[in-house]
Amino acid sequence: MKIENPNPIQWQFSERAQQLQSSAIREILKITQRPEIISFAGGLPSPATFPVERMKEAFDKVLTDNGKVALQYGPTDGYAPLREWIANYLSTNGSKIVPEQILMVSGSQQALDLLGKVLIDEGSRVLVETPSYLGALQAFSVYRPEFQSVATDEHGLVPSSIPALAQGARLLYALPNFQNPTGRTLPVERRIELVETCARLGLPLIEDDPYGALSYKGEPMPKLVAMNPDGVIYMGSFSKVLTPGIRLGYVCAPLPLVRRLELAKQAADLHTAQLTQMVVHEVVKDGFLERHIPTIRTLYSNQCQVMLDAMAEHFPAGTSWTRPEGGMFIWVTLPKHINAMQLLDQALAARVAFVPGAPFYANEPETNTLRLSFVTVPPERIREGIAILGKLIKDAL
Amino acid sequence: MKIENPNPIQWQFSERAQQLQSSAIREILKITQRPEIISFAGGLPSPATFPVERMKEAFDKVLTDNGKVALQYGPTDGYAPLREWIANYLSTNGSKIVPEQILMVSGSQQALDLLGKVLIDEGSRVLVETPSYLGALQAFSVYRPEFQSVATDEHGLVPSSIPALAQGARLLYALPNFQNPTGRTLPVERRIELVETCARLGLPLIEDDPYGALSYKGEPMPKLVAMNPDGVIYMGSFSKVLTPGIRLGYVCAPLPLVRRLELAKQAADLHTAQLTQMVVHEVVKDGFLERHIPTIRTLYSNQCQVMLDAMAEHFPAGTSWTRPEGGMFIWVTLPKHINAMQLLDQALAARVAFVPGAPFYANEPETNTLRLSFVTVPPERIREGIAILGKLIKDAL
Known part of the structure; x- marks a missing residue:
């Protein structure tokens, strides 16, 4: 043969x-x-x-109570109760995030890939911090952008350097909390200036926030997305606060963009495991985090x-x-x-x-x-x- | 604010x-x-x-015996024991598939996306059956190929119609067993002719096989990949033989291609959930399927x-x-x-x-x-x- x-x-x-x-x-x-x-x-x-024990209990409970649903194909946008929980969690400082803005993804690396796929053409200008998260550079590079490095100092990104680079730019990617790789945190005044600058320029601002909850002292800093939900795309993850091996993250974006991301996700992998989403919802819903x-x-x-x-x-x-x-x-x-x-x-x-x-x-x-x-x-x-x-x-x- | x-x-x-x-x-x-x-x-x-019960036991066992590993980040190519199991499962009819050829993916829809990403440029010619699996058309379309429809009859794809369409083509995508949507099965003589034709043309042949194990009578048909492991890319899935909601599939490809697919997967979502792979290995390793x-x-x-x-x-x-x-x-x-x-x-x-x-x-x-x-x-x-x-x-x- x-x-x-x-x-x-x-x-x-x-x-x-x-x-x-x-x-x-x-x-x-x-x-x-x-x-x-x-x-x-x-x-x-x-x-x-x-x-581990809490996860084990949750897998057991979801499979016992709802195994056939958890193991079947699910919706591309994600498990509705978990999306509601996330929308509620993100609705801080008087801002209102709705579940329709949330797309569940297989770890926030996937959000980077989908954002690159949907927003970047060959040669598109993409603004990143100096230095920036390597995984984002890798994900965006596939779509062959022209990277522009935004200046930083000891407090992180310098917003006043953005306008000179923003002509025709498709997005600015920032990691304002305990940045990977520098560990830096963007101060409140800079956050306001950053969000204002991008809003004025009509420039989509991506806020990648895997570490935001891991603040050593005091209250967490205000989220950029809470300052302008129409202009900021927020990426969150359960990898650093629960476990990374389950591959679960989410993106919160303005509706025209999130619908496009959902279509890209449908073509890329249909949906993220329903079982995983139901288990994480089971774990987080009663304040475990x-x-x-x-x-x-x-x-x-x-x-x-x-x-x-x-x-x-x-x-x-x-x-x-x-x-x-x-x-x-x-x-x-x-x-x-x-x-x-x-x-x-x-x-x-x-x-x-x-x-x-x-x-x-x-x-x-x-x-x-x-x-x-x-x-x-x-x-x-x-x-x-x-x-x-x-x-x-x-x-x- | x-x-x-x-x-x-x-x-x-x-x-x-x-x-x-x-x-x-x-x-x-x-x-x-x-x-x-x-x-x-x-x-x-x-x-x-x-x-459901078997899955529940396996989640419990993996989390009990090996929870910290299962819940940590894992390698991009996948969980080694499961890749070995798959390589062995695919080594039929005297062909030898090695674990290095196997890349685990988040459902075989992801294999389609990665194959499109790595093989298709704008305007690249892509050959598909008439009709073909909708999810493949959707995944490939993102990369803007020029589709060529290969003729079919009541026995499925007609190999003699390929050479006239193959000039400059990047790949031929086929679903030889109980095709979605037609339910047709490609007869053995056609399989041989198809693999021979593609080998002669140096044309990569994708064999998508989600339903192959669901044969109602007799022995399953020989796999195309077993006829020419250097020229055929095989896509498999646990969705139809175990459960789809866990999102687990795999691709078996010649080494130069599988390494490129692995890099694309790393940029796309780092890796597929380690826990899921360990659980599926636990379920399948002793002949459960x-x-x-x-x-x-x-x-x-x-x-x-x-x-x-x-x-x-x-x-x-x-x-x-x-x-x-x-x-x-x-x-x-x-x-x-x-x-x-x-x-x-x-x-x-x-x-x-x-x-x-x-x-x-x-x-x-x-x-x-x-x-x-x-x-x-x-x-x-x-x-x-x-x-x-x-x-x-x-x-x-």
């Missing part, structure tokens, strides 16, 4: 497929998963925070402080870093002449890993930057790893 | 987003979900076949026979239909002058639903065709609905 194959296929990939590159982080992670390595490279939440999230905040905040203290002790003058008020990452700026990619080679030889900063830049990279995550490493290993890194930086000076 | 919105966004969608249309079927399904309607319109498997699938075959085969018998009794001369040897669908060809879309209006008024055939054609539709599904309707309702349809067709003559 085997057929002769005289003419092996000369694979001709689409032009967009030629843009595809594996995430630098995913490649580094492959090296750094050996247990002897102290890895600050991961972007993974700590499995210690996963509410309000009890659970503080335990994540405490863990991450403590480990962040351990890392900051160790850096103050071991890192030499001329090296600076961010002091996150939430989230999972610290961003380090080395003296100008030190290349973080080269430092990584030495660090791996000394069994410490991190992610160099260069891949997070859409245009010219600052090669003396790097990202550290503190969430999956226990305190004594954080101290040990930072001491090793500090010594390597001193040696490089 | 609410911002003035002086310049409402003038949404500018990408050119590809302007192609997006809701599936005609999904629109019809919205009308036909009322319980008083006898609906032959669905493409859903029967929930009576869902092994070999015991379970025969119960689905029996149910569908019986209901198919009921529908065929009722059609023989009630449909007038001049109306013809397929006699499926497996799967979920019967395809009806009405006398030429009857328009199935108009017949649907009358049928809905009489509380019977079906899907008109026109949306399944990439190019010129045959408007006197329609698709009937028999899998979710009990026998007495099948007889009742077919009698009503038969009367309406007679009235239209």
